[in-house]
Amino acid sequence: MSDQHVYLEEVFSSIQGEGIFVGVRQVFVRFYGCNLRCSYCDTSETRAGNPVICRVWRGCEPGRFSETLENPLGVDIVADLIRDLWSPSTRHVSLTGGEPLLQSRFIRRLGERVEMPFYLETNSTLPGAAVDVAGVIDVAACDIKLEESGVEDDHGVLFKxxxxxxxxxxxxxxxxxxxxMILPKTTVATIMPAVTSIAEINPEIPLVLQPVTPHRSNPERLIEMMDAAGRYLRDVRVIPQTQRVLGVL
Incomplete structure (x- = not known):
């Protein structure tokens, strides 16, 4: 896709349910397409092909959308949607997916037209694209895939x-x-390579351990992981997906 047009799954205003900004109001722009296949993916509908329409939701409840727009959408149309959905309590534009960095040229162009802060949710496996957009991103939520996440690609390459x-x-x-993401078979041993590597970059980088839903969490195991990570990183948190509890998109 070009820097002027993009295929989107949906655009909506809701409450951020994950990460260190959980509970914050955002306008979500969900991009289509992903370069990975994770076993726990909750947006598998964005993986392949190009959707004919983009849904625009005027409310926060799943199953209720107010209009559809024909894909691909131009950058000015997306910018207008963001401004239209922005509210006094909104903090960021969440660029989510799928994998938004597959459309890095479009994101950079959108950043030239939208003055609101950009919050990027990424699987972190496209560093070249990260260079392209770094100048327009205000918050970067970066996943690190563990070997047990079930990705089909070479895990060592993805980790690097x-x-x-x-x-x-x-x-x-x-x-x-x-x-x-903390899966049932995740252990202290499997998270520590990521923990120590993050600390080498910057020990002040916050780390979120997110239990995969709908699996039941083991509090003692989570606390053990927090303590192990806390020896290297100053800000370690366990935060589950809260959008399911709130019943929002």
């Missing part, structure tokens, strides 16, 4: 790219935090 991406955003003016 993730660290490169985190370092790129850390060196820019944006606020960056890392997120690790």
């Amino acid at each position: 790219r993730s660290l490169e991406t985190i370092e790129i955003f850390n060196d820019s003016d944006c606020l960056v935090f890392a997120k690790i």
